[in-house]
Amino acid sequence: MSKGFKLLRIEYIFTVMIPCLLSIYLNSYDINQHIWILAGFVFYAITGNTLNDFIDMKDVNEKETLERVEGYSRKEILVLALGSFMLGTSCFINNIIEKPILGIYLIIIVVMVIFYCLFKSLVIINHIILGVSHIVLPWFMIKINAGDTIMNIFPKMGLFESLILASIISVAYTGQLVHEMIDGDSLSRLKPKASQIVIWTASIISITISVVSFVVTKSLIFLPIVFFPLGIMYIFRRPRTTILGRTSLKDIGIILGNLMFAYVVILILAS
Secondary structure, three states, rough: OHHHHHHHOHHHHHHHHHHHHHHHHHOOOHHHHHHHHHHHHHHHHHHHHHHHHHHHHHOOHHHHHHOOOOOHHHHHHHHHHHHHHHHHHHHHHHHHHOOHHHHHHHHHHHHHHHHHOOOOOOOOOHHHHHHHHHHHHHHHHHHHHOOOOOOEEEEEHHHHHHHHHHHHHHHHHHHHHHHHHHHHOHHHOOHHHHHHHHHHHHHHHHHHHHHHHHHHOHHHHHHHHHHHHHHHHHOOOOOOOOOOOOOOHHHHHHHHHHHHHHHHHHHHOOO
C-alpha cells in the first residue's frame, strides 16, 4: 500500500461512523436505507482530516503533521481535501434531493468542521463544536433520513436513545480533551493543574451520565462506555507535564475507538 494512504487517516473514521451506526442500531433501521449517508460521512471524515493537515502545515510546531505530510505540498493536500469533499457530496445528493432538510444539517456540519480546523486554540468551545458536528448532527441525519422526525425537521428522540447519545457525547468529549493535550492544542495551553481539573470534571460528568444511562436502559451491551472515563481519570490522577507528544497514548485511544467501532458493527450484524 502506498504510504500516501496515511494522509487520509482512515483510523479516525470511527469518530463519525459510531454515532451513525448506533442511531441505526438503536432504532432498528434498515442499514441499506442509509448506505449513501454512511459513505458520504466516510469521505467527509477524510475531508476534515486532510483539511486539518492543510491548515496545520503552516505551523512549524505541528511536528506530527509535518512528518505525515513530508514530501507533499499544501496544494496536493488541498486536492485530497477537495476530492474527498466532492465524492462525499455526491454520496449525499440523492438523499438531500428527497429530504432537503438534510442539506441544511450537512451545511451546518461543514461550517462547524471548518471553524474547528481554523480555531483549534479555543479552549472547551472547540470540543463542543467537534462533538456536535461529529456525533449529534450525523445521528440526527440518520433519523431524519429514516423519516423518524417531528415536523419533518427535527429528529424524534425517546428517553432511552437520548441517554445513550448523551453517554456517547460525554465520553467522546473527555477523550478529545486528552487527544488535544497530547497534540499541544487548546487545553494544553492551560496550567497542568487547570487541565487536570477540566479533564476530571468532564470525566466525572461522563461517568455520571453513563451510569444513569446504564441504570435506566438496563442495556448490558453499553456497559463498556462506563469504563472509558475511568481510564482517563487514572491517566490524569495527578497534573501531567509530560503528556505533550505522547503519540503512543493517542494511538491507544484511536485503537480503542476502532475496537468500539467493530463492536457496534457486530451489534448491527447480530441484530
